[in-house]
Amino acid sequence: MKSANPYVFFPGNTEEAFGFYKSVFGGDFMGMLRYRDFGESTMGLPASALDKIAHTALPLGGGSILMATDQMDSKTPLVTGNNFFIALEAESAEEADRVFQALSAGGTVEMPLAKVEWAEKYGMCKDRFGIQWMMSYTGNVNFGAG
Secondary structure (H helix, E strand, O other): OOEEEEEEEEOOOHHHHHHHHHHHHOOOOOOEEEHHHHOOOOOOOOHHHOOOEEEEEEEEEOOEEEEEEEOOOOOOOOOOOOOEEEEEEOOOHHHHHHHHHHHHOOOEEEEEEEEEOOEEEEEEEEOOOOOEEEEEEOOOOOOOOO
8 A cells, every 4th residue: 555644524614724734734735626626527516616625635744644625515414523534545556446345345335446537546435344435546647737
């Protein structure tokens, strides 16, 4: 496994929260991607949500990264306790498949592994113990590069 990092969901105040975390931990953001940045692929969000944070990351030191998003999907009510995932970055597509299949066995696949704008493979699942996981294999995707 290449890395494992906490990924926190906020109810629309990610930018404020991450301003606070930056004041505590220091460092510089590794980008702050807004839903608007997806162009026409805005996931059906209303115009009022397009400036919310789709993804941001702040290095915490020692190779750890705190990542977050503003949850704009109302299918799952956001409650403290279900507002975080462990984000995994696989070394290979095969590792992503193997680990995702193992983690989701007996659990729930929230989003099957599939190609997305930012990764060759990306999926979300909840394991049989209720822990939420994001699996990514970036591969050759260079999302956001001019």
